[in-house]
Amino acid sequence: MKLQTVTVPDLGGSAEVEVIELTVAVGQAVAAEQPLVTLESDKASMEIPAPFAGTVREFCLKIGDRVKQGDAILVLEVAEDAVVVPDAAPAPAAAATVVSVALATASADAEPARAAAAAPGAAERRAAPPVALPLVAGDAGLIDVLVPDLGGAASVEVIEIAVRAGDRVAEGASLLVLEGDKASMEMPAPAAGIIVSVDVRVGAQVTTGERIAVLRPDEAVVAAAPAAAVAVVPAAPAQPAAAVAVAASVPAPAPAPAPAVDVPEGDAGLAIARLLEKESHLPGSTAAQRQRSSPETPYAGPAVRQLARELGVALAQLPGSGPKGRILKEDVQGYVKKRLAEPPRASGVMGLPQVPAVDFAAFGPVENLALTGIQKVTVTSMSRSWLNVPHVTQFDYADVSDLEAFRESMKAEMEKRANKLTPLPFLLMACARALKEHPRFNSSLAPDGTQLVMKKYIHIGIAVDTPQGLVVPVIRDVDRKTVWELAAEARELADKARTRKLKPAEMQGGCFSISSLGNIGGEGFTPIVNTPEVAILGVSRMAVRPVWDGKAFQPRKTLPLSLSYDHRVINGADAGAFLTWLVGVLADLRTLVL
Ligand code: CAO
Numbered sequence: 335m336k337l338q339t340v341t342v343p344d345l346g347g348s349a350e351v352e353v354i355e356l357t358v359a360v361g362q363a364v365a366a367e368q369p370l371v372t373l374e375s376d377k378a379s380m381e382i383p384a385p386f387a388g389t390v391r392e393f394c395l396k397i398g399d400r401v402k403q404g405d406a407i408l409v410l411e412v413a414e415d416a417v418v419v420p421d422a423a424p425a426p427a428a429a430a431t432v433v434s435v436a437l438a439t440a441s442a443d444a445e446p447a448r449a450a451a452a453a454p455g456a457a458e459r460r461a462a463p464p465v466a467l468p469l470v471a472g473d474a475g476l477i478d479v480l481v482p483d484l485g486g487a488a489s490v491e492v493i494e495i496a497v498r499a500g501d502r503v504a505e506g507a508s509l510l511v512l513e514g515d516k517a518s519m520e521m522p523a524p525a526a527g528i529i530v531s532v533d534v535r536v537g538a539q540v541t542t543g544e545r546i547a548v549l550r551p552d553e554a555v556v557a558a559a560p561a562a563a564v565a566v567v568p569a570a571p572a573q574p575a576a577a578v579a580v581a582a583s584v585p586a587p588a589p590a591p592a593p594a595v596d597v598p599e600g601d602a603g604l605a606i607a608r609l610l611e612k613e614s615h616l617p618g619s620t621a622a623q624r625q626r627s628s629p630e631t632p633y634a635g636p637a638v639r640q641l642a643r644e645l646g647v648a649l650a651q652l653p654g655s656g657p658k659g660r661i662l663k664e665d666v667q668g669y670v671k672k673r674l675a676e677p678p679r680a681s682g683v684m685g686l687p688q689v690p691a692v693d694f695a696a697f698g699p700v701e702n703l704a705l706t707g708i709q710k711v712t713v714t715s716m717s718r719s720w721l722n723v724p725h726v727t728q729f730d731y732a733d734v735s736d737l738e739a740f741r742e743s744m745k746a747e748m749e750k751r752a753n754k755l756t757p758l759p760f761l762l763m764a765c766a767r768a769l770k771e772h773p774r775f776n777s778s779l780a781p782d783g784t785q786l787v788m789k790k791y792i793h794i795g796i797a798v799d800t801p802q803g804l805v806v807p808v809i810r811d812v813d814r815k816t817v818w819e820l821a822a823e824a825r826e827l828a829d830k831a832r833t834r835k836l837k838p839a840e841m842q843g844g845c846f847s848i849s850s851l852g853n854i855g856g857e858g859f860t861p862i863v864n865t866p867e868v869a870i871l872g873v874s875r876m877a878v879r880p881v882w883d884g885k886a887f888q889p890r891k892t893l894p895l896s897l898s899y900d901h902r903v904i905n906g907a908d909a910g911a912f913l914t915w916l917v918g919v920l921a922d923l924r925t926l927v928l
Pocket of ligand 1: 754755756757758759798804824828849850851852853874877893
């Protein structure tokens with residue numbers, strides 16, 4: 335193995351560019367052509383691809399650094415027999431890509447011939463500087479905005495259009511964004527004025543010299559130009575990076591490409607030169623301002639734009655958290671995560687009809703109460719469960735007279751232990767046993783719906799009502815704990831929940847839940863399954879009810895139970911068997927020791 339340093343390629347005249355993104359990490363294996371870093375000049379961002387495959391051993395720069403041609407980017411470890419370009423410069427293909435972008439972004443003062451845009455026939459004109467811009471003067475004084483020299487690329491794609499016919503634009507305002515293989519570039523307005531037409535659409539492939547828009551400038555920049563075609567030298571030190579080719583045209587017929595000639599000494603040449611010179615002083619044309627993300631022109635690199643396209647994210651709606659408001663991959667990923675966490679918002683005939691917004695204040699005084707964080711989570715989790723899980727609820731009564739008699743007999747022991755035995759710990763114990771006997775209730779449906787994940791542990795959540803909202807702490811390994819331990823742990827977790835001391839881990843990993851409203855009242859309710867669990871037991875208020883013993887009605891303490899289950903996983907027969915088993919155990923706790 336040997337080490338090779340990858341350096342910044344020819345920037346086509348740009349003195350320095352900024353490092354805005356490291357797209358690989360130390361230790362990472364990279365393929366040839368894989369983007370390593372993203373550099374950015376005034377107008378374009380460019381990815382520097384790996385000239386050859388290898389493993390990143392060290393970075394020689396960091397985000398925010400300004401680099402120039404020849405500066406070290408990183409050190410790649412490559413195979414001994416790997417064919418690398420001397421000095422580890424990017425391989426010709428990669429370098430060409432980078433340089434082509436750089437050419438388009440070069441500042442005119444660095445090398446006017448490169449910075450100038452080219453109309454059809456510009457290749458020849460570039461060969462003999464000063465570079466000529468086609469200029470055809472006419473009464474209308476319109477400006478054709480042409481695709482600049484693409485530095486060898488056959489075509490680039492129009493990925494965003496920021497203006498429409500009739501829009502007023504400031505000089506330097508972004509008209510559209512072009513994207514090649516490795517870079518995206520904005521096309522700025524060459525002058526302030528009104529857009530007469532936009533001649534391309536998003537998705538179109540455009541080539542050097544192609545007209546993309548026609549602009550009516552506010553000031554007649556070629557008013558005194560001769561009717562014959564002339565060419566001028568772009569003398570502006572800050573010619574727009576996308577190197578817009580400017581042509582004032584007569585409206586009809588369409589202007590023919592102008593032959594390249596030297597700069598005339600006339601007004602037109604001076605006017606254009608002034609126009610271009612002015613560019614660098616306009617408030618809207620500073621690099622920072624051009625780079626700032628706006629709804630019309632989101633500011634992001636090619637990789638981010640591609641990611642956004644793949645995920646169907648409209649970049650215009652994202653705030654950028656990068657330098658100068660640049661939209662980063664993390665911004666796109668964060669946005670997608672956030673949207674996924676939101677409750678479903680389907681609408682229309684086949685989807686969920688949305689609840690109409692009602693102006694309640696129109697009917698009387700109202701007050702808006704902000705939901706707590708827990709309440710907001712509940713909104714999401716309840717909707718998620720209710721909408722995803724086909725719920726069925728099975729009801730029964732457990733005769734808990736003997737259990738209650740036993741509890742009564744334990745009063746002294748409770749005091750001695752300073753531990754209260756409510757019906758809940760017995761329910762926990764009985765449910766743990768029921769889950770063992772009916773393992774399907776201790777499962778979760780795999781996300782793809784093709785498998786059941788059978789759990790070999792028994793952790794049960796208990797719904798706890800708190801001032802902040804409903805939380806479900808989880809008691810772990812319920813099947814291995816005594817009724818005293820379960821009673822103590824349930825109380826401890828409920829206390830923690832009410833005093834907001836629960837840790838996230840104490841609310842995770844549940845297999846089944848119990849929601850007890852027994853201390854509150856009611857004879858039955860239909861709890862919502864705490865998905866991805868597949869069942870939940872609702873416990874209502876115990877009361878003395880008449881129970882027929884075969885000969886007569888007996889006054890028995892009965893406990894109403896409701897078992898809600900996920901009907902995708904559990905059949906009605908399974909649920910009937912589970913609840914009947916549970917009711918039987920609660921009626922005679924001795925069966926628990928069998
Ligand atoms: N029937 C009659 N009385 C009951 C009962 C029942 N099913 N369950 C409990 N009780 C009694 C207890 O025995 C206790 O009586 P004593 O004080 O006389 O001994 C009293 O009610 C209070 O019990 P508790 O609430 O202190 O303890 P618990 O173990 O029954 O419940 C907990 C603990 C955390 C579940 C409960 O405090 C709680 O928060 N309940 C609300 C849960 C909830 O909001 N569920 C709805 C979720 S939405 O689906």
